[in-house]
Every structure is written in C-alpha cells, then in structure tokens.
Amino acid sequence: MQRVTPVNQKFEPQPVALQRHFFRRWQNVFALILVLFFVLVALAADVLAPNQDIFWPSDLQWADDPLGALPHPPNRQTLLGTVVARMHRQVDIYTVLVHGTRSAFRFSLMVVLPTAFIGILVGALSAFFGGVLNMAVLRVIDALMALPVIVGVFFINQLLLYSKGDASVIPTIGVIRHAPIAPWLSSLLERVDPVMLALVLFSWMPYARLTNTMVLRTRQTDYVEAARALGANSGRLLWNHVLPNSISPTIILLARDLGGMVVLQATLTFIGLGGGSDWGWVLAISRNWMVGTFADLVAHWWLFLPPILALVMFGVSWNLLGDGLNDWLNPRGA
Amino acid sequence: MPPLLSFFLRRILSIPISLLIITAILYSFMMMTPAEERASLYFPANMAHMTEEQMVRYTELIIERHHLRAPFPVQYGEWLIHLVSGDWGWSPTLQGDVLAYLLRRTSVTIELTLYTLLFFIPLGVLSGVLSALHRGQRFDRIFRGTSFTATSLPPFVAALLLMAFFYVSLHWFPPERLGIQSSLMVGTDQFIPYTGLMTLDGLLNGRPEISLDALRHLVLPVVSLSLFYWATLGRVARVTMLEELNKEYVIAARARGIPERRVIWRHVFRNVLAPSLTSSALMAASLFTGAFVIERVFNLKGISEMAMSLISVPDAPACLGFAIYSVIIVLVIMLVLDTAQAMLDPRLRQGLLST
Numbered sequence: 001m002q003r004v005t006p007v008n009q010k011f012e013p014q015p016v017a018l019q020r021h022f023f024r025r026w027q028n029v030f031a032l033i034l035v036l037f038f039v040l041v042a043l044a045a046d047v048l049a050p051n052q053d054i055f056w057p058s059d060l061q062w063a064d065d066p067l068g069a070l071p072h073p074p075n076r077q078t079l080l081g082t083v084v085a086r087m088h089r090q091v092d093i094y095t096v097l098v099h100g101t102r103s104a105f106r107f108s109l110m111v112v113l114p115t116a117f118i119g120i121l122v123g124a125l126s127a128f129f130g131g132v133l134n135m136a137v138l139r140v141i142d143a144l145m146a147l148p149v150i151v152g153v154f155f156i157n158q159l160l161l162y163s164k165g166d167a168s169v170i171p172t173i174g175v176i177r178h179a180p181i182a183p184w185l186s187s188l189l190e191r192v193d194p195v196m197l198a199l200v201l202f203s204w205m206p207y208a209r210l211t212n213t214m215v216l217r218t219r220q221t222d223y224v225e226a227a228r229a230l231g232a233n234s235g236r237l238l239w240n241h242v243l244p245n246s247i248s249p250t251i252i253l254l255a256r257d258l259g260g261m262v263v264l265q266a267t268l269t270f271i272g273l274g275g276g277s278d279w280g281w282v283l284a285i286s287r288n289w290m291v292g293t294f295a296d297l298v299a300h301w302w303l304f305l306p307p308i309l310a311l312v313m314f315g316v317s318w319n320l321l322g323d324g325l326n327d328w329l330n331p332r333g334a
Numbered sequence: 335m336p337p338l339l340s341f342f343l344r345r346i347l348s349i350p351i352s353l354l355i356i357t358a359i360l361y362s363f364m365m366m367t368p369a370e371e372r373a374s375l376y377f378p379a380n381m382a383h384m385t386e387e388q389m390v391r392y393t394e395l396i397i398e399r400h401h402l403r404a405p406f407p408v409q410y411g412e413w414l415i416h417l418v419s420g421d422w423g424w425s426p427t428l429q430g431d432v433l434a435y436l437l438r439r440t441s442v443t444i445e446l447t448l449y450t451l452l453f454f455i456p457l458g459v460l461s462g463v464l465s466a467l468h469r470g471q472r473f474d475r476i477f478r479g480t481s482f483t484a485t486s487l488p489p490f491v492a493a494l495l496l497m498a499f500f501y502v503s504l505h506w507f508p509p510e511r512l513g514i515q516s517s518l519m520v521g522t523d524q525f526i527p528y529t530g531l532m533t534l535d536g537l538l539n540g541r542p543e544i545s546l547d548a549l550r551h552l553v554l555p556v557v558s559l560s561l562f563y564w565a566t567l568g569r570v571a572r573v574t575m576l577e578e579l580n581k582e583y584v585i586a587a588r589a590r591g592i593p594e595r596r597v598i599w600r601h602v603f604r605n606v607l608a609p610s611l612t613s614s615a616l617m618a619a620s621l622f623t624g625a626f627v628i629e630r631v632f633n634l635k636g637i638s639e640m641a642m643s644l645i646s647v648p649d650a651p652a653c654l655g656f657a658i659y660s661v662i663i664v665l666v667i668m669l670v671l672d673t674a675q676a677m678l679d680p681r682l683r684q685g686l687l688s689t
Contacts, residue, residue, distance in 0.1 A: 146619055146624045149619070150626050154656065156643055158653040199446075259486075267489070271627055287494070290502075311491065
C-alpha cells in the first residue's frame with residue numbers, strides 16, 4: 001500500500017518536521033551530539049580540569065629529565081601528557097585542551113554574531129531600498145571580497161599599534177591614539193583583540209551578499225505586497241515579513257562559520273599573528289617534536305593528536321550541522 | 335568585437351574600479367594619523383643634531399612640501415599617482431623601496447598559487463564528476479568521506495602531518511624551495527632567472543635538474559594547500575553534475591541514440607565546468623590566505639616573509655603596500671578564473687546568466 005502524502009504537509013508543526021527530516025540522517029544526529037559535547041566541555045571546564053594553571057608545577061621533577069626539557073607522555077597526574085613551552089615550564093595538554101574549548105567558543109561567538117549582524121543589516125537594508133543604491137553597495141561588497149582575511153589582520157594590527165613615544169628609533173605611525181574619534185572609542189579599540197576586529201570587519205561580505213539576494217526575492221512576493229497594501233510601514237515589513245523568510249541561507253552560513261572561525265583562529269595563532277587560540281598555541285609549541293630536530297611522530301603522539309582531534313572535530317561538528325541545516329531548509333532533488 | 339573579448343575587457347576594466355574602492359578605504363584609515371607623525375616618514379636618517387625648534391620648523395617644511403594637511407581627495411589623488419607611477423613609498427623597517435621588495439618575493443607566491451590552481455581545479459572537477467557518475471558506489475562513498483575530512487582539516491594541520499610523514503619519516507619531499515645543491519647553482523651568475531619561477535627557469539637555463547628539484551620541493555606545499563579547495567570544488571562539481579544529469583537534454587540525447595560516453599563527456603561535462611569555476615573564483619581571497627599560511631609553515635620566502643617582519647612594528651607604507659599588492663594578486667586570480675569560465679560557457683560572455 002503506497003503511503004499517501006497529506007495535502008497540508010507544509011503546515012506541519014515544527015517538532016514533527018524536525019523529527020521527520022532532521023533526525024532521519026545519522027550525520028545530523030552525530031553533529032548535534034558533537035556540538036553538545038563541546039558545549040558541555042566548555043561549560044564544565046572547571047570541573048573537568050580543576051587545575052587552572054596550565055603550567056605544571058615547576059617543582060615537579062622527573063627522574064630522567066631534571067631540566068624539564070622533554071615532553072612527557074600521559075601519566076597519572078597529567079592525563080594527556082605534557083609539552084615543553086620553555087625551559088622548566090611544562091604545559092599540561094589536557095588542561096589546555098579543556099580550557100581551550102571555552103576560548104574557542106568565546107572567540108567564535110564574539111566574531112560570528114557581530115559579523116552576521118552587520119552583514120544581514122547591510123544586505124537587507126540595501127536590497128530593501130533597492131535601485132541604484134543597491135547596485136553601488138553590491139559593487140563595493142564585491143570589491144571588498146577581494147581583500148583576503150589575513151591582509152585585513154595585518155592592516156588592523158597596524159592601525160591599532162599605539163605610538164611608541166620615543167621618536168628616536170623608527171618613525172611611529174600610531175593611528176588610533178591620535179585619531180579624531182571619541183576617547184571612549186579609542187580606549188575601547190586599544191583593548192580589543194586586533195584579530196577579532198579584523199575578522200569581523202572583513203568577513204561580513206558573504207552574509208550581505210546572501211541576504212541581498214534573498215531579500216530582493218522576498219520583496220516582490222504577494223504577501224509582502226499585501227502587507228504593504230494593508231498599511232504596514234517599511235520597518236514592520238522588513239522585520240515581520242521580509243527578514244524571517246530570507247535569512248535561512250544565512251543561518252547555514254552562520255553555523256559553518258562558527259566552526260570555521262575557530263579553525264581560522266587556530267591557524268593565525270599557529271603562524272604567530274595572535275588570536276589567542278589555545279589549541280593553535282599547543283600545536284605551535286609542539287611543532288619541534290613533530291617536524292624538526294627531535295621529530296618522532298609515533299613516539300610523541302600525545303603532542304599533536306589530541307589538539308588536532310579537538311580542532312578537527314570542532315570544525316567537523318559545525319560543518320555537519322551546517323550541512324544538515326542546508327538539507328533541511330533547502331531540500332533538493334539530488 | 336567578439337563577446338569573449340568584450341567580456342575580458344570589461345573584467346579587466348573592473349579591476350581598477352575595485353582597486354579604487356579598496357585603496358580609498360584603506361588609505362582613509364591610514365590618514366587618521368596627525369600630519370606631524372606622517373611627516374616623520376620623510377625624515378632623513380640622522381636627525382640627532384637638530385634642536386627642538388629646528389625639528390619643529392623642519393616638520394612644518396615637510397608638511398608643506400608633501401601637502402600633509404591638504405583635504406582627503408587631494409592627498410588620496412597624490413598618493414594614487416605615486417602608486418601608479420611605481421613609487422610605493424619607502425619602508426623604515428625594511429630599509430628599502432616597498433615595491434621593489436614585494437616584486438622580488440612575488441615569484442615564490444606566484445609559483446605556489448599557480449601550481450595549486452593547476453593541481454586542484456582539474457582534479458577537483460574530475461573527482462566530482464566521476465563521483466556523480468558512480469553515485470552510491472564505492473568511489474562515491476570514498477570521495478564523499480575524504481572530501482568531508484579535507485574540508486574540515488585546516489591547511490596548516492594537513493601541512494604538518496604531511497611534512498612529518500613524508501619528510502621526516504620518508505625523506506621524500508623536503509620543505510623550502512630548493513635543496514642545497516640547486517640553490518648554490520641558482521646563486522651563481524650563470525643562472526639567469528627569466529621568469530622567477532624555479533620550475534621554468536631550470537628548463538630555460540638548460541638545467542632540468544633544478545626544475546626537478548624545485549618540483550620535488552613544491553609537492554608538499556601544493557598538496558597541503560590544494561586539499562581543502564580540491565574537496566570543496568569536488569563537492570560542488572558533484573552536485574552540479576547530479577543536477578545536470580537530470581536535465582531534459584540528456585534524455586533527449588540518449589533517445590537520439592548518442593553513445594553514453596559522448597553524452598557525458600561532450601555535452602554534460604561542459605555544462606558542469608562553468609559553475610564549478612564560479613566557486614573557485616569566490617575562493618580566490620581565501621586561497622591567498624591559505625598560500626600565506628603554507629608559506630609560513632614550509633618556510634618559503636614569499637610575500638609572507640615580508641609581512642611577518644611588520645607585525646608589531648609601525649610601518650604604514652609597507653603595510654599598505656602589502657595590502658594593495660595582495661588585493662591585486664587576488665583580483666588577477668579572479669580575472670583568470672572568470673575568463674576561463676566565460677571561455678567554457680558562452681552564456682556568461684554577455685551576462686545572460688547570473689553567476
């Protein structure tokens with residue numbers, strides 16, 4: 001007996017839709033579980049790794065390593081082993097990884113939410129009020145998309161350098177302290193992380209493009225025209241009718257970017273541009289034992305495998321979640 | 335004028351417009367410094383002998399001479415004219431002309447980017463197409479699994495793992511640009527760098543072993559950079575291929591008795607190439623970021639080396655020069671990919687299809 005599709009399937013209440021589409025694919029469930037795992041680790045970081053200090057107490061001596069210059073495999077006290085940051089300072093990898101989840105979430109949320117906000121705002125407003133303004137804004141957005149993110153990081157770094165005071169060594173070009181902007185703004189800018197600011201300033205373009213396309217499409221639908229005919233003003237139209245129906249691709253992009261920003265943060269920390277990623281920092285200091293003079297991939301497995309797994313699994317979880325959302329919100333024949 | 339040529343000319347003309355927009359924004363930020371500080375860029379090396387009052391008068395003189403208090407359009411226009419005529423400023427940290435420094439190091443970055451593009455674009459499209467053709471079978475499942483892992487693996491992690499395995503353990507592919515023997519040969523006067531690309535220069539100078547050595551050193555950087563883009567392109571190509579295979583002209587062609595092989599490779603495949611390249615053109619800026627990271631990991635002396643010396647040092651001309659130079663590189667990559675796309679799909683030449 002064939003299963004008859006009910007006529008009013010599109011009026012399904014949300015929980016049923018979730019169960020029918022989203023949880024059917026095992027990848028979506030897996031992604032959700034992974035994401036929840038990372039959230040739990042981040043929230044329970046103090047409980048899971050009670051020792052807040054990532055540097056192993058310097059009075060601890062190893063018998064075969066009195067100087068503390070070698071990394072040590074997992075043992076009873078350091079669950080995932082240690083790596084050497086500098087002489088006598090061993091870093092407990094487990095604590096770094098667990099607390100790194102917190103800094104990862106903090107970073108990604110603080111970067112992605114303002115980025116999406118700016119992008120959606122610019123894209124929706126310019127598409128809504130259309131015409132020549134929209135074409136000009138789109139042109140500017142396309143031009144700005146040619147600026148790579150890393151160049152933006154260098155540029156913002158340069159802007160936020162404060163004057164050195166002594167003009168004897170190198171001519172100083174410190175912009176923010178002397179710029180003609182309000183003092184509260186300049187003090188705020190001096191304290192913000194340049195990498196975060198650069199990522200926000202140079203990553204909002206895809207959101208704007210997407211929202212632009214979607215709002216242009218939604219603007220011409222019947223229900224918006226009907227609402228306008230009933231007397232709704234622009235703000236109400238935008239907020240109640242146009243926006244809710246045009247942000248679904250943006251949500252997918254947001255989910256993917258939450259993972260992507262953490263990976264980008266780890267990359268920037270690894271090359272030395274800052275960003276404060278604990279996972280990237282651990283990989284940077286473990287580099288000598290992976291490729292270098294004392295390299296031995298198998299013997300030093302605890303140095304790179306846990307951080308890489310943490311980083312990749314974080315990215316995988318948000319990627320899968322984005323894919324699942326894409327599948328759910330934009331179903332396609334293929 | 336043939337539509338392809340007019341498309342190419344239109345795209346080339348849009349590069350200066352994009353550059354104008356970006357440089358206006360970047361320069362306006364740099365302009366926020368007060369004039370006295372910007373004047374210090376033009377100071378000669380030894381100023382210790384001047385008194386306070388002489389310093390003030392000298393600064394005023396420089397401000398007058400270089401119009402450092404003129405309104406924004408005037409200063410911007412002057413700076414643009416300097417830019418176009420080749421004077422990109424003098425960098426105090428690098429102690430050299432900014433443009434000369436950049437040009438000397440471009441060849442490494444160009445070589446890396448060129449080989450990456452040549453590597454991942456054909457492979458990515460082919461993998462995606464083959465995966466779509468064998469949908470559900472082993473090849474498809476393997477491809478989907480590996481491409482997903484590759485999109486989640488950051489380039490520097492892939493680089494580290496590949497280097498640890500292929501270099502440290504196996505000694506197959508070394509990092510950096512050339513081995514000791516080749517770099518000694520390159521350093522002599524008899525070696526003329528015609529293009530700056532080591533792989534081509536070796537052949538042009540009649541020394542193929544240098545080219546081979548350069549290729550051997552390029553394997554790991556190119557592979558680790560391409561991994562992510564190969565996977566993304568492959569997935570796009572796969573989805574596009576699956577959509578194309580459902581279209582009506584395929585059914586019509588099969589009904590007319592055209593052999594399956596010709597239907598796929600002569601008709602469907604061509605329609606898949608263009609949308610795949612669209613996604614590549616959008617990734618041009620991210621490709622530059624990736625190339626930067628790979629240069630740092632493998633210690634290749636490209637543009638990234640110049641940039642790293644600028645991190646905590648206030649050096650506006652070098653920073654601006656680096657920014658504009660990288661934007662130019664990204665725009666050129668976009669131009670090449672867009673033109674290739676227009677060559678493959680005639681609908682794009684006249685803007686009949688929104689990409």
